[in-house]
Amino acid sequence: MTKKTIEDITALAKRRGFIYPSSEIYGGFVGIYDYGPYGVELANNIKAAWWKAMVQMEDNIVGLDSSIFTRPEVWVASGHVGGFSDPMVECKECNTRSRADHLIEEAGGFADEKMTPEEINKVFDEYRKKIKCPNCGKQNFAEVKNFNLLTKSNLGNFNDDWSKDPTYLRGETCQGIYINYKNVLDTTRVKVPFGIAQIGKAFRNEIAPRQYIFRKREFEQMEMQMFVTPENEMSIYETWREKRMQYYLDLGFKKENLKWHEHENLVFYAKAAWDIEYNFPFGFKELEGVHARGDYDLTQHMKHSGAKLTYKEEGGEEFTPHIVETSVGVDRTFLAAMTEFYDKDELGGEERTVLRFPYRLAPVKAAVFPLLKNKPELVKKAREVYDMLKGEIRTEFDDSGNIGKRYRRQDEIGTPYCVTIDFDTLEDGMVTVRERDSGEQKRVAIEELSAAVSK
Numbered sequence: 001m002t003k004k005t006i007e008d009i010t011a012l013a014k015r016r017g018f019i020y021p022s023s024e025i026y027g028g029f030v031g032i033y034d035y036g037p038y039g040v041e042l043a044n045n046i047k048a049a050w051w052k053a054m055v056q057m058e059d060n061i062v063g064l065d066s067s068i069f070t071r072p073e074v075w076v077a078s079g080h081v082g083g084f085s086d087p088m089v090e091c092k093e094c095n096t097r098s099r100a101d102h103l104i105e106e107a108g109g110f111a112d113e114k115m116t117p118e119e120i121n122k123v124f125d126e127y128r129k130k131i132k133c134p135n136c137g138k139q140n141f142a143e144v145k146n147f148n149l150l151t152k153s154n155l156g157n158f159n160d161d162w163s164k165d166p167t168y169l170r171g172e173t174c175q176g177i178y179i180n181y182k183n184v185l186d187t188t189r190v191k192v193p194f195g196i197a198q199i200g201k202a203f204r205n206e207i208a209p210r211q212y213i214f215r216k217r218e219f220e221q222m223e224m225q226m227f228v229t230p231e232n233e234m235s236i237y238e239t240w241r242e243k244r245m246q247y248y249l250d251l252g253f254k255k256e257n258l259k260w261h262e263h264e265n266l267v268f269y270a271k272a273a274w275d276i277e278y279n280f281p282f283g284f285k286e287l288e289g290v291h292a293r294g295d296y297d298l299t300q301h302m303k304h305s306g307a308k309l310t311y312k313e314e315g316g317e318e319f320t321p322h323i324v325e326t327s328v329g330v331d332r333t334f335l336a337a338m339t340e341f342y343d344k345d346e347l348g349g350e351e352r353t354v355l356r357f358p359y360r361l362a363p364v365k366a367a368v369f370p371l372l373k374n375k376p377e378l379v380k381k382a383r384e385v386y387d388m389l390k391g392e393i394r395t396e397f398d399d400s401g402n403i404g405k406r407y408r409r410q411d412e413i414g415t416p417y418c419v420t421i422d423f424d425t426l427e428d429g430m431v432t433v434r435e436r437d438s439g440e441q442k443r444v445a446i447e448e449l450s451a452a453v454s455k
């Protein structure tokens with residue numbers, strides 16, 4: 001098909017109940033979205049695929065579910081309170097705030113959040129003539145300032161001036177992993193090198209949330225932190241780079257829609273940082289980060305908490321484990337999957353929109369239809385088949401509209417199989433199974449149906 005646009009995807013996602021703007025009846029809430037009935041199924045399937053690859057299939061990775069709230073010191077130790085900021089620039093004409101580094105990039109320059117305000121203002125000045133406000137198009141900007149992205153809260157603080165002594169909603173899930181590293185070590189049988197995997201919400205006061213669910217203020221991360229020896233750090237890092245790229249290929253993403261991007265400007269402690277970029281409708285952008293972080297994280301937490309987080313095996317030397325991290329957003333994977341599998345084609349002379357999800361991502365695996373809704377014996381049989389399947393796989397029952405319409409509805413949400421019960425079924429116990437991508441139909445015995453559609 002011709003190029004997939006973000007408008008195609010947002011329209012389908014809204015129309016078919018994948019994604020809703022949050023608080024829509026109040027006019028929406030910038031940077032926040034809700035997942036609807038099919039969206040939550042897709043998101044759950046994305047998380048299950050990640051968990052299977054990262055925990056179930058790995059011998060030395062265990063799971064964790066740490067809280068969104070931690071002691072505020074965690075975010076001081078991690079560097080977020082002092083330095084987790086993005087460069088922000090305000091338009092003096094319409095007061096729209098934008099990411100200065102993004103505006104510079106769009107004008108052909110380079111800047112990132114690791115630069116000092118002085119450095120970034122200097123680059124901004126160089127490109128000022130080429131930079132326009134994305135909202136009003138004018139070129140009258142204030143000075144670039146750093147804006148801290150941590151979201152503050154008054155949890156546990158009952159004073160009026162709580163904002164001077166706030167708690168934070170986590171800005172990333174991995175800090176919860178670092179502060180539980182010792183617990184996991186002491187209560188399980190893991191040995192370095194081992195990993196801890198976690199899926200959970202993270203919050204960032206993004207200055208300019210844009211590009212739909214690509215950049216949200218409340219989002220979900222899937223992170224794995226592997227604790228390794230300094231000697232093995234780079235070889236383990238390379239292994240994970242390979243594994244993470246292969247993971248997307250195994251999910252069914254095309255190779256040409258994925259590429260590696262090396263960070264131009266490494267933070268001082270990092271050994272290596274590469275991102276997997278996906279070809280979103282607005283171009284190649286970060287989907288996942290794979291980083292070799294040295295011993296920075298545990299060293300910082302040792303310094304700030306006083307706890308001993310070193311590692312020693314019997315007869316071995318004591319050391320601070322280094323970290324290899326893989327970090328990806330559920331929401332970015334969701335948008336990548338919607339983009340990758342969105343298609344339009346013609347089937348039986350009719351145009352259709354189809355989400356060609358692989359089986360394990362599909363929100364609904366099978367739909368069951370009685371051929372005619374006004375024939376009680378067909379409806380009854382179809383209900384029986386539906387009841388049989390729904391205990392095993394996510395199944396829908398649909399008897400509204402003609403069969404063609406029901407097929408179109410299921411194609412649009414990516415259901416791999418549609419099962420129709422007709423008059424012959426009542427005689428021979430066979431149903432028609434129609435496959436989504438080819439439209440091919442096969443007669444299958446009801447007893448074999450479950451196996452036939454749960455491939």
Ligand code: ATP
Pocket residue numbers: 172204206213214215216217219220221286287288289327328329330331332
């Ligand atoms: P970006 O440069 O796009 O802001 P980042 O480098 O700050 O991303 P990380 O801190 O490395 O992102 O977070 C790891 C992953 O979490 C990202 O690769 C992305 O998939 C996801 N992520 C980060 N920020 C957001 C967000 N605001 N909305 C949705 N997902 C996000």
